[in-house]
Amino acid sequence: MSNILITGANGQLGSCLKDLSHSDSWHSFCYTDVDELDITNIEQVEDYVSKHNIEVIINAAGYTAVDKAEADVERCYLINRDATRNLAQVTKRHDIFLVHISTDYVFDGTSDVPYKPDDPINPQSVYGRSKAAGEAAIMATGCRAVVIRTSWLYSEYGNNFVKTMLRLGRERDEIRVVDDQKGGPTYAGDLAQFIMTVVGQRNFIEGTKFYHFANQGVVSWNEFAHQIMRNASLSCKVLPVSTAEYGAAAPRPASSIFDLSAVNQDFGFEIPQWQESLKKCMQKLSNQ
Numbered sequence: 001m002s003n004i005l006i007t008g009a010n011g012q013l014g015s016c017l018k019d020l021s022h023s024d025s026w027h028s029f030c031y032t033d034v035d036e037l038d039i040t041n042i043e044q045v046e047d048y049v050s051k052h053n054i055e056v057i058i059n060a061a062g063y064t065a066v067d068k069a070e071a072d073v074e075r076c077y078l079i080n081r082d083a084t085r086n087l088a089q090v091t092k093r094h095d096i097f098l099v100h101i102s103t104d105y106v107f108d109g110t111s112d113v114p115y116k117p118d119d120p121i122n123p124q125s126v127y128g129r130s131k132a133a134g135e136a137a138i139m140a141t142g143c144r145a146v147v148i149r150t151s152w153l154y155s156e157y158g159n160n161f162v163k164t165m166l167r168l169g170r171e172r173d174e175i176r177v178v179d180d181q182k183g184g185p186t187y188a189g190d191l192a193q194f195i196m197t198v199v200g201q202r203n204f205i206e207g208t209k210f211y212h213f214a215n216q217g218v219v220s221w222n223e224f225a226h227q228i229m230r231n232a233s234l235s236c237k238v239l240p241v242s243t244a245e246y247g248a249a250a251p252r253p254a255s256s257i258f259d260l261s262a263v264n265q266d267f268g269f270e271i272p273q274w275q276e277s278l279k280k281c282m283q284k285l286s287n288q
């Protein structure tokens, strides 16, 4: 039985990992969030890993407020770069295994072909640059790690696009949603399952490897919102708006389409279509 540390366990992904772990008798899980283990403090990380004989760290923690990050640069880098470096250094020192989550925001979104994990990165926002710096910090330690870049993450937990659309759909007759950014929505429950597949097959991983993970299929935010309204039988109209008109603080990739083929090739993992996973999540939300 391996001891697995989950950081950021109260976030969206952390909560989905917790749900999965309840039916997993092969591993013993240590769930922590910032109150139990602040990953910006390397002594705390070192102590925790030693005391609990941790063999795998799953880093579900992060600074994820993309627009706020533009004015909160120091804190964003502290969590996304420096704390990631702490986890990688402890992973290396103890010769254990790290799963870290990164983002499509490391790309500039100008490519018209799907991004492969080894394509050159070119982040455009503070958040994107801080996550790219976290990836670089892992590579610099040479620890045994899998870095999974994901996009448009949502779940039944925390704050996310699906929950916001459902709230607005109930409150308003019409809303405007960006129609010139396309990408792959990712249900955090599916990502959690893939992470546990990677953990189960970690003996085959040497050094640091990168993967891209999103649900199958490509949509714009506007089409995604339409589908959410349809699934919830809400009559709220979803009108188009351009990224420029919408005017968010942080720039976003116009096209963040991933090449997902390595997920199946290397792990035999079948990624569900986005429509199927959206239904699954909305079903869970309606049971809450």
Ligand SMILES: NC(=O)c1ccc[n+]([C@@H]2O[C@H](COP(=O)([O-])OP(=O)(O)OC[C@H]3O[C@@H](n4cnc5c(N)ncnc54)[C@H](OP(=O)(O)O)[C@@H]3O)[C@@H](O)[C@H]2O)c1
Pocket: 007, 008, 009, 010, 011, 012, 013, 014, 032, 033, 034, 035, 037, 038, 039, 040, 059, 060, 061, 062, 063, 064, 079, 083, 101, 102, 103, 104, 131, 150, 151, 152, 153, 154, 158
């Ligand atoms: N959300 C997306 O659309 C998206 C897209 C692509 C990639 N990702 C990546 O996916 C990962 C998981 O995202 P998520 O949406 O599940 O994030 P989330 O819901 O924001 O959860 C992150 C968790 O990390 C905690 N945390 C912050 N600072 C910490 C620290 N110093 N020590 C320990 N825990 C700390 C947060 O606590 P507080 O809430 O108290 O700060 C929160 O509970 C992140 O790496 C993110 O960059 C997310």
